[in-house]
Amino acid sequence: MKHETLAPPVTPETPHESAEKHVTGRADYTDDLVLPQGALHAYLGLSTVAHGxxxxxxxxxxxxxxxxxxxxxxADVPGKNDVSPIGKNDDPILADGMVMFHGQPVFAVIAETREQARRAARLAKIDYEPLPHVLDPLTALDAGGELAVPGMTLRRGDPQAALPKAPRRIDGRFTIGGQDHFYLETQIALxxxxxxxxxxxxxxxQHPTEVQHxxxxxxxxxxxxxxxxxxRMGGGFGGKETQMNLFCCVAAIAAKKWHRAVKLRPDxxxxxxxxxxRHDFVVDYSVGFDEAGRILAVEGDWYARCGFSADLSMAVTDRALFHADNAYFYPDVEVRSHPLRTNTVSNTAFRGFGGxxxxxxxERIIEEIAYATGQDTLAVRKANLYRNGQLTPYHQPVExxxxxxLLAELEESCDYARRRQAVLDWNARMQAAGGPIRKGIALTPVKFGISFTATHFNQAGALVHIYTDGSIQLNHGGCEMGQGLHTKIAQVVAEAFNVGLDRIKVTKTTTEKVPNTSATAASSGTDLNGMAAxxxxxxxxxxxxxxxxxxxDATPEEIRFVPDHVVVRDETIPFSKVIEMAYLSRVQLWAAGFYATPKIHWNRAEGRGRPFYYYAYGAACSEVSVDTLTGEYVIERADVLHDVGRSxxxxxxxxxxxxxxxxxxxxLTSEELWWDKEGRLRTHAPSTYKIPLASDRPKVFNVKLAEWSENKERTIKxxxxVGEPPFMLGISVFEAIGHAVASVADYRECPRLDAPATPERVLMAVERLRGGPLALSGG
Amino acid sequence: MIRFLLNDTEIQLTEAGPGDTLLDFLRLGRGLTGTKEGCAEGDCGACTVLVGRLHDGAMVYEPVNACIRFLAACHRCHVVTIEHLRGPDGGLHPIQAAMVEHHGSQCGFCTPGFVMALYGLWMTHENPDVVQIETALQGNLCRCTGYEPIVRAALAAGQAGGQLQDFLTLERAEVAAKLAAMPAGADVSRGGERAILPADTDDLARVLVQHPQATIVAGATDVGLWVTKQLRPISPGVFIGHLMKGIEVSADEIRIGAGVTYSEFAPVIDEHFPEVEDYFLRIGGWQIRNAGTIGGNIANGSPIGETPPLLIALGARIVLRLGDARRELPLEEFFLEYGRQDRRPGEFVETVIIPRKGRALIAAYKMSKRQSADISAISAGFRIAVENGIIASARVAFGGMAGIPARAVQAEAALEGRPFTAATFEAAACAVKNDFTPLTDFRATADYRHAVAANFFRRFWLEHSGQEVPVRLNRAVGE
Structure with a gap:
């Protein structure tokens, strides 16, 4: 039984399956594929008015x-001129008579080279009859409040009765900006x-099946x-869930028309x-609470900029409401979504999906209560955390x-109490000395519901082939966008057979092998496809x-899969040999797997059900320094403790x-989408739209997984x-900036920073709280 | 004919247009698809390659953006792409191995660019620290990893060393000899579009007299976008990035050739104006600083102008040359109004002269949405001379506050002749409001620009008043 002592062939920390190809430039992305002879190139002509x-x-x-x-x-679309993912027929491939936002595709040029197509696309002369446009949610509301999709209400208890009875009440408004995905590889179709x-x-x-349809x-x-x-994708983040449909349709139509390969890659x-x-929102909220800072009732309205069409706005705005409680129990609650139609690009999925x-x-509500009652925000958080058995606003019990x-461990490991006091002391010293640098610290949790809220998407398929040489080909419905999905699924299959990863090849995702797949989205890739594989x-x-x-002539109990071998009683047979033997005995060496998530159901009209199979949790503590002369900041340190179950x-x-x-x-900081009055997005390239750099990450960055956590539900291993939940850990930075800002008014007032907290918003908040600019004195 | 080395192959191009980019040549012309297009404007770094060129007979290799590097500007250079990288054993290069080991790639699209930038750093900096790594990566965007594993990989590779056995170290002399044998000038065209590389500055002067309407292309960090984004024709393009590289320091002044890049200028800043070192490292990313030139930054007449506000404050003058005729003027007089400079057809900026006389307090500040590699919303240069507690002279210039970089005349007046006190700077902070009527745009509102302009005066005072409070954010770790 010497093989018993062999180390398992798959180590948990195995690198990304494409890592060597990534670092050598040999990983092929769609734009790198060798084109068939005579390939043509398409380019889109975009509208120059916001509505007309x-x-x-x-x-x-x-x-x-x-x-x-x-x-x-x-007129050249042979079938249906629509890419609406929910079948609303409101999302034309090419605008037909009307344009609904500045930049909407109106026509496509097909040329011998991409450069020729791109140059030609600028030569169009299109006359529009301009129509009035609404760009943002509040203007849309004033203009009649046309909805892109029906809104939703989640209600439990009677907040309208509870709010007036609460000892304290705060009403506020919060403007939350959107976000461009900025995947490094742009959209592309061949x-x-x-x-x-x-x-x-x-x-x-991210959704080959939808592109197929x-x-x-x-x-x-x-x-x-x-x-x-x-x-593989060069990044997705939700931006390639539905948005690729249009590009693929244009390329396909031209390819069929001219019987030549056609590639479309926008600049x-x-x-x-x-x-x-990502959808931007304006949220009006009301919270009733007691003197100790316990939440009694919450009401809120989420006004979303959906853009001109439905796309995924219904599910996105629904998910915003599903997470309006984050980790806190609201005894009486009603939250409502208002997915407003605007003359802007149709907003879509983005990591977190409204959550x-x-x-x-x-978290803003927690801040309001903390500043109003003179407490540490963390104390208010802890006082309001869900206890198991309590109901969410959608009537799913938290179990x-x-x-x-998790919070206690992080609080301890990041030395929160001492560092918070040091921050307060620093700010007091700077206040006295006239120093412009202030500090802030915040520790925020996240609870995130896992499952597609459209229940039927929670299914997946996989196809495993073992060839007669013992090599394994693995295919599943999920797409690789950098998250390491293929690596994890390969690990699952390798572990099942107890063989090394070198024996397994994960092939491209293709609708030919696994049909009717769901989008690789909602963080579900490993949960669903891992189980299917x-x-x-x-x-x-x-x-x-x-x-x-x-x-x-053995019993099943006498057979064990040991590293790269199978033991039958006292005989150890190499895995490849077993496969060869099985083939010669006409055993089927491939199988299609399937999985559907159990337990979940959801009734949107009633606002009740169990939309989520389970919750993922995490927390982060961030400390920042803020320059109150310019509004700039640095993240001094961030500590994260995150729950991925058994990784x-x-x-x-x-x-x-x-x-x-x-x-x-x-x-929440430097990424700002800025439209001018004509509805033109003016931050539309990395020169104007600023995602974080290496130098913007926390100077000290301690990230740990909660190793003791194990999913209560029977998920894969x-x-x-893990994809989405930790996105919200960035809120700790936003709140820490607010904490530093609040110091200029001795923390008496909630800073109410809007997002993103660009240096400009930070400086303007500082000056608002201070009652004017810092004035030099003495001398 | 354009001649250069691409990895280990000599390229000879008899046909090329002035707007042909290196990136398209690599991907479409040579099938070298490891170099990616992420933005085509020099901001994401996915297309980073190393370009080596002769400098005083030796090879200097720097990471640059292939997307806005024109092919013509590769003449007499050694272009090194990700495909050429290898370790001493022919396998992964130490940078690549460290990236794998530390999980530095996720989607992998930005990864070749990161590897090339880190390779450039590794070759020039033994055992770089975190701030040096971050500075080298200002021009590379990653949307997946949060950068932490990439920085870890860079630290590990830096500690491992091995530069002496590196292939580029071993090839260097041979490469230098091959490039030295190529002629300095070149002249190519395709489809009636022409790219001219003058052999020297006198040749440039002659070429521009013959072609006064030519597009002068230095580092192409701006002109590159005219081509890749606006699809503007630039023929005839006169390429000058290899010319006017001299830096002369005398007791009275520093004379900088217009073709000196930000990176080449950095040591002068470090030695003579250490007060503004931080400011210089906030201009562009590393790739941009390796390409962009001081002369180009002036001559393109940007209303923001990353260097002009500082240079104006320092009292810089420029030398303009037309044929053999030269004239000199104060830098601020070069900027006439938005989009218009005092440059005649055929004339070019040849030299920038920074006076060194007299002691003064010097500072440069900028504000941008993101701290690094972001064009200023507002920038400012200060030169304040104090004698016996009185401000003897004040030169303060701003970018982003008007259609051109310009001096804050009223604020200067509020300073000059007054005591060097908080009250004086508070008065200047109030006065600067009357100097400018800035715009509101996507970078900042007019209100914010006013507020920050005023606060720059307050910051200047706090930094120079001898108080012991920290005034600026500290970017270094553990301080």
């Missing part, structure tokens, strides 16, 4: 430009026509004619102008609450065991937590989803 009727389109100069093969408009009605798409989408509808062909392939500016972003815009309001332990592996394993029992790969999970923290911080 197209009176005439003169595309003669476009057609006459060098290299141009074709110019396509809405369509290669086949025979009959067939077309193959290579693209960078959209392309089929646009072409007017059945879904079985369309194959969509995704090897970064066009990508940022023409594709949706962060709910969570941050809960896996671990925040008391395990199901497939277990089917093959069962057959191998059955075969070995028959072949060796399948702690290195990859930690990477998700670190990355999400910095991305969440960017959302009892792990928890």
């Amino acid at each position: 009727r197209i009176l005439s389109m003169n595309l003669d100069a476009v057609r006459a430009a060098p290299g141009v093969i074709d110019v396509m408009t809405a 369509a290669i026509p086949g025979e009959d009605d067939e077309v193959v798409i290579f693209t960078s989408t 959209m392309v089929a509808h646009a072409l007017g062909v059945p879904a079985n004619a369309v194959v969509v392939n995704v090897r 970064r500016d066009d990508d940022m102008i023409a594709t949706g972003k 962060p815009q709910g969570v941050i309001v809960a 896996d609450m671990i925040l008391p332990r 395990l199901d497939a592996a277990n089917q093959i394993k069962r057959r191998l065991v059955e075969f070995l029992c028959a072949a060796k 399948i790969n702690p290195a990859l999970d930690k990477g998700q937590v670190e990355g999400a923290f910095v991305q969440g911080t960017g959302w 009892r792990s928890k989803a």
Whole structure:
């Protein structure tokens, strides 16, 4: 039994399956694929008004430009001119008669080279009859409040009765900015026509199945004619969940029309102008509480800028309400969403999917109470945490609450109490000495519900092949966008067979192998696809065991999978040999696996159900320094303790937590979307839209996983989803900045910073609280 | 003909347009797809390559953005892409191995650019510290990792060392010899569009007299965007990034050739104006500082102008040359109004002269939404000479407050001849409101620009009044 002592072939901290290809530049992204001979290039022509009727389109100069093969408009769409992911028919591929936002695709140029197509696209002469436009949620509300999708109300108890009875009450308004995904690889589609009605798409989408359906509808062909392939994305973050549909449809239509491969890759500016972003919100909130700072009742209205079409705005604004409580019990509560239609690009999924815009309001409410009652915000947090058994505003009981332990551990390990006192002392000294640098500290928790709230998306498939040489090919419905999904699923399958990762090849995601997949989104990739892959592996394993029992006259208990071998009683057989034997005995060596998340259900009309299988938790403590002369800040230190259940790969999970923290911080600090009065997005490239740099991350950054945590539910290896939850840890930075700002008025007043807290907003808040600029004295 | 070395291959191009970019050449022309396009404007770093060039007979390698590096400007250079990197054993380079070991890649799209920037750092800095690493990475965006594992990888590779065995170290002499054998000038065209590389500055003067409407291209950190974003034709393009590289320091003045890059100028700043070192490291990212030139920053006439406010405060003059004729004028007089400078057709900025006479307090400040690699919303240069407690002279210039970089005349008046006191600076902070009528745009509102302009005077006082309170944010770790 010498093999018993072998180390397991898969170590948990195994690097990303593509890491060596990444660092050598040999990882192929869609734009790197070798093009078929005669490939053409498409480019989009974008609208130049925010809202208007197209009176005439003169595309003669476009057609006459060098290299141009074709110019396509809405009339050239052979099937349905729509990419609405919820079937609302409000999301044209190319604008048909009306344009609804500045930057909306109106026509497409097809040319021999991308540069020719791009140059030609600028030569269009389009006359519009301008129509009035509304750009932001409050203006939209004033203009009649047309909704892009129906709003939702979550209600439990009777807040209208409870609020007036509460000893203290605060009403406030909070403006929360949106965010561009800024995936490093822009949207891209390559369509290669086949025979009959067939077309193959290579693209960078999080949702190959949806692209398949959209392309089929646009072409007017059945879904079985369309194959969509995704090897990897250069980042997604939700921005490639639905937004890739349009690009793929344009490329596919042109490819079928000309029977040549067609590639469409927008320039970064066009990508940022023409594709949706995180929803920005204006939130009006009311909270009733007692003198000790316990929340008694909450009411709130979430007004969202949805853009011109539905896209995913319903689910996004729903999720904002699902997270309006964050980790806190609201005894009486009513929260309402108002998904407003605006003449801006249609906002879409983005890591957290509305959740962060709910969570941050809960944290604002905590701040309000803390400043009003003269307490540490952390004390107010702890006093209001859910206890197991309490109901959320959507009537799901919280059953896996671990925040008391998690917060206590973080508070201790980051030395919160001492450092908070040091911050207060520093600020007092600076106040006395006239020093401009102030400090702030905040420790904030997150509780995040895991599952698609559209219950039917919570299913997945996988396909595992073992070839006769013992090598394994693994395919599943999830897409690799950097999160390490393929690595984790390969680990699951490797562990199931007890073989090394070098034996397993995870292939590109393709609708040809696993059909009817859900988007790789909602942090669900590993939960769903890991279970499906395990199901497939277990089917093959069962057959191998059955075969070995028959072949060796053994019982199943006598068979064990040890590293790279199978032990049958006292005989140790190499894994490859077992496979060869099984093949010769005509055992099926491949299997399709399937998984559907149990227990969940949701009734939106009633606002009741169990939309989430479980919750993931985490907390962060951030300390900042703020320059009150300019509003600039640095993050001195951040400590994170995050719950991923039993981690399948702690290195990859930690990477998700670190990355999400910095991305969440960017959302709340330097990343500002700025539209001018004409509805033109003016921050549409990295020169004007500023995501964090290496030098913007915390100077000291301690990230730990809560190793003791284990998912109460029977998830894959009892792990928890990790993609989205830690995004909201960035709120600790936002609140720490507020804490530093509040010091200029001796913490008597909630700083009420709007997001993002750009240096400008910080300085203006400082001057508001101070009652004017810092004036030099003495001398 | 344009000639350069691409990895280990000599490239000879008889046809090229002035707007052809290195990135397109690599990806479309040579199938070298490891270098990525992320933004095509020099802000994300996904296209970072190393460009080596001869400097006083030796090779200098610097990371630059291939997206806005024109092919013509690669003449007589050694272009090194990610595909060329290798370790001493032919496997992963130590930087690459460290990136794998420390989980420095997630989606991987930015990764080749990071590897190239870190490689550039590794070659030039033994065992860099965290701040040096962050500074080297100001021009590289990553949206996945939060940078922490990348910095860890850079630290580990720095500690491991191994530069002496590195392939570029070993190849260096051979590469230098090959480049030295190539002619300095070049002249190519394609489809009627022409790119001219004058052999020397006198040649440049002649070329510009012949082609007074030519587009002068130095570091192309601005002109590059005319091409990649606005699709503007720039023919004939006259490429000068290899010219006017001299820096002369005398007792009275510092004379800087217009082709000196920010990176080449940095040692002069460190030695002679250490007060503004921080300010210089906030201009662009490393790749931009390796490409952008002091002359170009002046000649393009930006209303913000990262260096002009400081240079105006320092009393800089510039030398303009037309043919063999030269004229000298104070820098502030070069900027006439938004988009218009005092430069005649065929004339070019040849030299920037910074006086060194007299002792004074010097400072430069900038405000931007993000601290590094972000164009200023507002910037300012201060030169305040104090004699016997009285402000003998005050030169204060701002960028971002008007259509051109300009002096704050009323604020200067509020300072000059007054005692060096808080009250005087408070008066100047109030006076500067009357000097400018700034715009509101996506970088900042007019109100904020006014507020910060005033606070810059307050900061200047706090920094120079001898008080013991910290006035600026400290970017270093553990302090």
